[in-house]
Amino acid sequence: MESTILEAIDFDAYFGENHAVKKVNIQIPKNNVVAVMGPSGCGKTTFLRCINRMHELIEGTSTKGKMLLNNEDIYDMHPIFVRHKIGMVFQRPNPFPNLSIYDNVIAGYKLNGMKMAKPDNDNIVEQSLQKAALWNEVKDSLHKKGTFLSGGQQQRLCIARAIAMEPEVLLLDEPTSALDPISTSSIEVLLQELKKNYTLIIVTHNMQQAARVSDKTAFFYLGELIEYDITKTMFTNPQDKRTQNYITGRFS
Amino acid sequence: MAPNIKYRIGKSKFFKGVIISLSVLATLPLFIILFYILIQGFAKINWHFLVNLPKPVGETGGGIANALIGSLLIVFVAAIIAIPFGIMGGIYLSENRKTNLAYWCRLSVDVLQGTPSIVVGIVIYFWIVKPLGTFSALSGSIALAIMMLPIVVRSTEETLKLLPSTLKEAGLALGLPYHKVILRIILPCGFSGVLSGIILAVARIAGETAPLLFTAFGNPFFSTNILKPMQSLPLLIFNYATSPYDEWHDLAWGAALILLIWVLLLNIITKITTRRWKVQF
Numbered sequence: 032m033e034s035t036i037l038e039a040i041d042f043d044a045y046f047g048e049n050h051a052v053k054k055v056n057i058q059i060p061k062n063n064v065v066a067v068m069g070p071s072g073c074g075k076t077t078f079l080r081c082i083n084r085m086h087e088l089i090e091g092t093s094t095k096g097k098m099l100l101n102n103e104d105i106y107d108m109h110p111i112f113v114r115h116k117i118g119m120v121f122q123r124p125n126p127f128p129n130l131s132i133y134d135n136v137i138a139g140y141k142l143n144g145m146k147m148a149k150p151d152n153d154n155i156v157e158q159s160l161q162k163a164a165l166w167n168e169v170k171d172s173l174h175k176k177g178t179f180l181s182g183g184q185q186q187r188l189c190i191a192r193a194i195a196m197e198p199e200v201l202l203l204d205e206p207t208s209a210l211d212p213i214s215t216s217s218i219e220v221l222l223q224e225l226k227k228n229y230t231l232i233i234v235t236h237n238m239q240q241a242a243r244v245s246d247k248t249a250f251f252y253l254g255e256l257i258e259y260d261i262t263k264t265m266f267t268n269p270q271d272k273r274t275q276n277y278i279t280g281r282f283s
Numbered sequence: 284m285a286p287n288i289k290y291r292i293g294k295s296k297f298f299k300g301v302i303i304s305l306s307v308l309a310t311l312p313l314f315i316i317l318f319y320i321l322i323q324g325f326a327k328i329n330w331h332f333l334v335n336l337p338k339p340v341g342e343t344g345g346g347i348a349n350a351l352i353g354s355l356l357i358v359f360v361a362a363i364i365a366i367p368f369g370i371m372g373g374i375y376l377s378e379n380r381k382t383n384l385a386y387w388c389r390l391s392v393d394v395l396q397g398t399p400s401i402v403v404g405i406v407i408y409f410w411i412v413k414p415l416g417t418f419s420a421l422s423g424s425i426a427l428a429i430m431m432l433p434i435v436v437r438s439t440e441e442t443l444k445l446l447p448s449t450l451k452e453a454g455l456a457l458g459l460p461y462h463k464v465i466l467r468i469i470l471p472c473g474f475s476g477v478l479s480g481i482i483l484a485v486a487r488i489a490g491e492t493a494p495l496l497f498t499a500f501g502n503p504f505f506s507t508n509i510l511k512p513m514q515s516l517p518l519l520i521f522n523y524a525t526s527p528y529d530e531w532h533d534l535a536w537g538a539a540l541i542l543l544i545w546v547l548l549l550n551i552i553t554k555i556t557t558r559r560w561k562v563q564f
Contacts, residue, residue: 085456090381114458121456125449128562129471139457142467178563189453196457 033060036230037082037200042096044074044081046089051077053254054096059200064222064231066245066262068238070277074254075234079202082232083117084110100199115139118193119202123209124185126177126192133173135188136160139196155195162228163191164221183214187221194229201225203233207240219244238278242266250274317543324540327533333541336505337519340528347538349505350519354542356507357420357499357515358489361427366481369432373439373477374465380444396433403429404494412498420506420513423499430491431484438480442473475560479553486549490542492517516542 037059044052052074059065067075080086081094084105098105105113126135136156140147147155156173160166165187169180177188186206193201203222207215222231222244235241241248242262249259250271258265258274269275335346372388379385407426412418446469454464470477495501500512501522507513516538524535 083456085452088452088455111458111460114456119456121449121452123449125447125453127450127453127468127472129468129474138454139459142454142457142459142463144463176563192457 033063035059036061036101037232038097038099038102039078040097040099042078042081042098043094044077044086045093045095046077047091051254052081055256057249057256057259059230059232060247061230062226062228063246064226064233064244066241066248067232067234067251068236068241068248068277069251069257071236073251075251076204078251079204079232079234082200082202083119084113085119115196116198117200117202118196118198120186120189120193120204120206122205124182124189126180126185126188128176128178130177131174132169132177132180132188135177136191136195138192159191159195160188162194162225163187164217164224165191181214183210183217186210186214186218190218190221190225194225198229200230200232203231205234205236208236215240238266250277252277320536320539320543323536324538324543327537328540332534332537337503337523337534338530340530343530345530345534347516347519347534347541349502350514350516350538351541352505352507353420353499353502353513354489354515354517356509357423357495357513358427358485360421360424360509361431361488362481362485364424364428365431365435365484369435369481369484370439370470370477372432372436374443374470376436376440377443378465392433392436395429396437399493400426400430400491401493401496404497407494408497417510418498418500418512420499420509420511423495423513423515424509426494426498427488427491430488430494434484434487435477435480438483439473439477442476442480443469445476446472472562475557475562478560479557482549482553482556486546486553489545489549490517492521496521516545 035058039055039057042052042055043050055078067079069075077086082098082105086092086094087110094106100113100116105117126132127138130138133156134141136159137152140152140155157166157170160169165184168184169188172179177185180188186209190201190206207218210218219240222233225231226246233241233244245262247260248262248265250257250265250269250273252273258269258271260270265274266278269278331344332346333351334348335344336349337347338345372392376385376389376392403426407422407429411422411425415422450468450472451464454468455461459467495515495518499515499518501518502512502514504514520535520538520542523531523538526532
């Protein structure tokens with residue numbers, strides 16, 4: 032029996048008057064890859080940004096309902112603490128351009144003022160880059176700026192930066208949409224490795240990608256969670272007509 | 284109905300000629316001024332000129348050491364006052380674009396930028412010189428700091444606004460507190476722009492005369508006490524150029540050239556820093 036790490040209960044999110052996420056109930060099992068798909072504007076990215084409380088940074092937004100991480104409501108915790116536990120990778124690679132590759136990886140520690148001995152730092156940097164499958168490519172140029180890397184490498188650097196903080200959940204917001212097919216497939220392979228240690232939630236436009244990488248898939252439409260099931264079941268035997276239409280591309 | 288191609292080409296050429304000759308005409312006065320100051324000032328500048336004090340009327344020689352050190356000191360103190368306020372204000376304006384406070388801040392910065400420098404001088408005279416009962420370099424620095432402030436605020440704001448918002452999100456998503464994101468990520472990424480704004484502002488206030496007339500006042504002797512009147516380059520030029528003595532005219536020409544070189548150097552440094560510290564995305 033898989034244990035649930037993250038659970039949303041009757042969760043709503045708003046942009047001012049606009050009801051972007053409607054009464055979502057979902058349970059995310061530990062060490063799984065969960066894909067969130069749906070057409071543009073369906074609220075999937077908004078939902079993702081509610082999980083690490085990035086949504087509230089935009090002016091005029093609000094949320095309702097419960098979002099539980101290990102049965103604790105993250106909206107009762109301090110946002111900084113939440114973001115230590117729930118990492119995020121963005122649509123476009125965004126390494127800190129003023130920092131070296133090395134400093135980018137430990138930015139979460141260093142800029143938070145956590146002083147650590149150099150061997151510990153070296154260790155975290157190597158471990159994180161190993162896990163992000165980037166170590167072999169950058170081990171000789173750790174002190175170059177992160178922005179000299181290619182787009183795919185930069186995105187893996189961002190993943191390394193996020194997992195260096197040892198989060199429990201990693202959110203990925205269309206992490207490959209700005210990348211070429213080769214970089215995309217290397218990130219997809221990486222996700223399978225990462226789920227051994229982390230729980231991953233990935234928003235994607237790409238149905239093939241959802242089918243390839245995820246254990247479970249959630250389908251959002253017009254702010255509602257229409258269907259949530261094991262990926263294989265979802266793609267072969269969807270229960271809802273709207274899911275079926277979306278998967279088969281007969282969407283109006 | 285064949286168009287008259289030759290006529291059209293001729294018209295284009297004529298237009299091009301007008302543009303070129305007018306731009307040459309526009310830059311001509313600048314070059315004439317530069318050339319004239321160079322001719323007048325160059326012969327006067329030597330080591331003596333830089334390290335000696337002005338001589339009394341009737342004696343030849345003498346230098347502008349007091350004005351040079353005075354100017355450096357007054358501008359330095361002005362920069363120290365204006366930079367923290369300017370950068371913080373710029374950060375606030377770039378971070379809060381739509382609040383009421385930001386609207387009024389931006390408006391007052393714009394008005395301040397357009398305020399004649401003599402008005403700033405008068406205000407400081409009534410606020411600081413009169414209550415303290417003495418002209419002082421410090422009051423001059425405060426007047427110049429007020430002149431400098433809007434330039435620093437605006438250049439900081441414009442620089443930081445251009446940084447992608449994903450950078451800030453990346454920092455916040457790592458669980459960094461807001462002030463660390465601003466001070467350790469946003470500001471360093473915009474460093475070259477902020478720095479060049481500061482240097483340009485320094486170049487701009489170095490030649491300001493009006494606010495210093497009734498604040499720093501001027502001083503024929505050497506002084507480094509910022510609570511007492513102090514000489515500065517623009518004041519020296521103003522006083523000596525309007526005097527009837529040829530020796531003093533020479534000093535004024537030399538000082539004018541030094542001031543010009545100062546501004547030129549700062550502009551070159553700005554260009555270098557923008558290139559040197561530019562952050563690549």
